[in-house]
Amino acid sequence: MISFRQVKVVSFSLQYLDVYWEIENTNEDLQEYDFYVERSESELGAWTLVAGPLVDRFYVRDNDVPLMNANRELFYRVRAINRISGDELPSKVFSRNGPLPLDALEIVRNEEIVLREHAGTKAWLFPIRTFGQRCPQCWDRALMKCTDDACPTCWGTGFSNGYHYPIECWVQLDSATKVEQVTQNVQLQSNYVTMRLGPVPNVAPMDLVIDHLNRRWRVVSVANTTRFGISVRQQPSLVRVTKGSVEDAIPLKVDTANVQLRPSREYINPQVPGAASSIPDISTLLGAYGVR
Numbered sequence: 001m002i003s004f005r006q007v008k009v010v011s012f013s014l015q016y017l018d019v020y021w022e023i024e025n026t027n028e029d030l031q032e033y034d035f036y037v038e039r040s041e042s043e044l045g046a047w048t049l050v051a052g053p054l055v056d057r058f059y060v061r062d063n064d065v066p067l068m069n070a071n072r073e074l075f076y077r078v079r080a081i082n083r084i085s086g087d088e089l090p091s092k093v094f095s096r097n098g099p100l101p102l103d104a105l106e107i108v109r110n111e112e113i114v115l116r117e118h119a120g121t122k123a124w125l126f127p128i129r130t131f132g133q134r135c136p137q138c139w140d141r142a143l144m145k146c147t148d149d150a151c152p153t154c155w156g157t158g159f160s161n162g163y164h165y166p167i168e169c170w171v172q173l174d175s176a177t178k179v180e181q182v183t184q185n186v187q188l189q190s191n192y193v194t195m196r197l198g199p200v201p202n203v204a205p206m207d208l209v210i211d212h213l214n215r216r217w218r219v220v221s222v223a224n225t226t227r228f229g230i231s232v233r234q235q236p237s238l239v240r241v242t243k244g245s246v247e248d249a250i251p252l253k254v255d256t257a258n259v260q261l262r263p264s265r266e267y268i269n270p271q272v273p274g275a276a277s278s279i280p281d282i283s284t285l286l287g288a289y290g291v292r
């Protein structure tokens with residue numbers, strides 16, 4: 001089976017992106033391979049076919065790219081399929097940002113340990129769709145707008161399915177202040193919090209985040225720490241989605257019986273191996289002081 005050596009995206013135009021890939025030197029007959037180039041605005045898809053099958057070609061100019069959104073990043077992957085054996089090899093996912101340098105990778109690795117083992121909780125990111133098929137149910141072609149805020153086909157985004165596949169990630173969420181905003185006409189519970197996570201998955205404004213307590217958040221802005229302009233750490237600001245909104249109806253398919261929501265090692269006394277079940281909870285602790 002062949003393997004990919006280098007994959008990259010380069011362009012200095014708003015009209016197109018040039019996608020390049022290379023194959024490690026091989027004794028196999030490359031003419032037997034079909035290459036397919038796919039694009040998505042989320043690292044994990046859903047993927048759209050850009051070009052293919054391509055034979056003995058290692059470059060594509062993607063000239064149908066939606067590049068007018070400053071907050072969106074486009075991801076590519078190339079799939080090589082052997083026409084005879086049917087073997088399939090996907091390249092890694094790449095964007096025009098390119099790879100992080102080694103020192104930044106080490107920062108990302110260390111911070112990922114902090115998130116996964118100590119400070120983080122599990123969350124799911126739903127990257128919002130900003131282009132593609134318009135909602136067949138509520139999109140008005142004359143008005144050029146979504147006519148149903150509570151549409152269950154696009155979840156109010158105007159695009160069919162509304163969001164890309166949810167991405168599971170470990171994040172650190174600041175605690176939300178409990179707020180009642182009382183005005184003459186309405187009473188609002190608008191919570192703003194800050195979240196921290198590594199560079200993957202890529203978070204953009206308007207994305208939806210569901211945290212481990214099923215609180216649903218809308219991304220308002222994303223601050224980044226970067227190296228060579230490539231994100232090393234992301235710090236999105238989030239606002240709580242009002243309970244009962246259409247976003248609450250978006251299904252999150254999780255194995256609730258077995259999902260790990262918090263770093264399990266934080267519940268184990270390192271001095272007493274295997275003593276996890278004997279760790280007291282808060283009521284046992286307070287009970288010792290006579291609080292019932």
Ligand SMILES: [Zn+2]
Pocket residue numbers: 135136137138139146148151152153154155156157158159
């Ligand atoms: Zn709709």
